[in-house]
Amino acid sequence: MLAGDATTDLDATLAGLFPSEVSVAAVIIAQNHEAPHPDEAAVVARAIPTRQAEFAAGRAAARRAMCALGHPDAPISAAQNRAPIWPRGISGSIAHAAGIAIAALRRGAPLGIDIEPDQTLDPDLWPVICQPDELAALPFQDRGHYVRIVFSAKEAAYKAQFPKTGAIIGFDALSVRLTTAGFVARFRRPVGSFAAGHEIHGRLARQQGLILTGVAL
Numbered sequence: 001m002l003a004g005d006a007t008t009d010l011d012a013t014l015a016g017l018f019p020s021e022v023s024v025a026a027v028i029i030a031q032n033h034e035a036p037h038p039d040e041a042a043v044v045a046r047a048i049p050t051r052q053a054e055f056a057a058g059r060a061a062a063r064r065a066m067c068a069l070g071h072p073d074a075p076i077s078a079a080q081n082r083a084p085i086w087p088r089g090i091s092g093s094i095a096h097a098a099g100i101a102i103a104a105l106r107r108g109a110p111l112g113i114d115i116e117p118d119q120t121l122d123p124d125l126w127p128v129i130c131q132p133d134e135l136a137a138l139p140f141q142d143r144g145h146y147v148r149i150v151f152s153a154k155e156a157a158y159k160a161q162f163p164k165t166g167a168i169i170g171f172d173a174l175s176v177r178l179t180t181a182g183f184v185a186r187f188r189r190p191v192g193s194f195a196a197g198h199e200i201h202g203r204l205a206r207q208q209g210l211i212l213t214g215v216a217l
Contacts, residue, residue, distance in 0.1 A: 007100075010207065014102060017113070017182075017203040017214030022106040024113075025064035027057045029099050034060040037075035057101035058094040065105040066090065083162065093159045098210060112160030112215040116152045118206055120144030129154070129171050131188075137177065149183075149204060150176045152213040157185035157200050160215040165192025178204075183213070 007026040014024035035041070036056045044055045059076050062084070067073065074087045086092050092105035093113040104113045121144045126135055129151045138146040153176045158169060174185045182203035187194050202215040 010100070010102075010210075010212075013205050013207050013212060014104065014113075014214070017205060017212060018104055018106075018111070018216050021108065022104050022111065022216060023065040023068040024102065024104045025061040025068070027061040027064070027101045029053050029057040029096065029101055032057040032060050032101070034063075039075040039077050043078045054096045054101060058096050058103060061101045061103035062092060062094055062105060065092070065103045069105060069107065081168075091163065093156075095155070095159075100210070102212070104214060106216075109217040110160050110163040111217070112156035112158065112202075112213075114152045114155040114159070114211075114213045116148055116155075116211040118145065118209050118211050119148065121148045121151065131172060131175060134175050134177075146178070149178065149206075149211055149213075152211045153178075153183040153185060153202055153204065156202055156213040156215045160200065160217050161191065161194060164217070165194065167191050185215070 007028060010026040011024060014026060036059050040059050044052045062076050063073060071090060077085045079085055084094060089107055090105055091108060091110045092103060093111045094103045095114045097115045098117040100115055102113060102115050104111050126147050129147055154171055154174050157174055169191055173188055173191060175188055177184045185200045187196055187198045189196050200215055202213055204213045
């Protein structure tokens with residue numbers, strides 16, 4: 001978990017995942033004292049305290065990013081599928097893990113963001129996340145960490161495609177190839193307006209025990 005003003009460095013890293021028109025923010029969940037808007041609080045009214053804290057910090061991060069865009073403060077409720085309902089003209093994405101909540105917003109096309117602890121994944125999960133060809137392409141040394149990166153990349157790509165397609169897809173719908181600049185997520189089959197073979201390019205960073213991934217369509 002980050003401490004103190006370490007989110008300043010994290011904000012800079014997050015900004016590097018996206019084009020310049022994207023606004024980002026990070027909030028340490030345990031240090032967030034911003035109460036959610038009443039319309040937002042209703043979404044998690046029956047949730048356990050941990051989930052309520054994650055939700056509140058995620059919305060706090062989103063509002064900081066919204067403010068940086070020059071947009072008036074506004075509640076960010078959630079649809080029945082739990083996807084955030086953004087103000088008109090705003091696209092955004094929220095993620096939380098390892099005690100950190102992050103958000104990315106812009107005026108324009110959809111975004112996807114994800115954060116994961118930079119830890120190895122159990123081998124039993126590898127075939128759930130990666131198809132055989134994806135797994136074979138990853139380095140053998142420290143493969144569990146690379147599978148975690150692929151997981152994060154697929155999460156970011158999923159979040160970016162969802163506003164355009166409304167499609168709930170599994171890990172097998174995308175193949176991810178890691179590159180020096182980040183990653184390329186390729187649709188294995190048609191999904192909404194995305195044809196089979198369509199590629200989404202994303203960026204990634206590993207910092208302070210975290211994996212951070214971002215996609216801007």
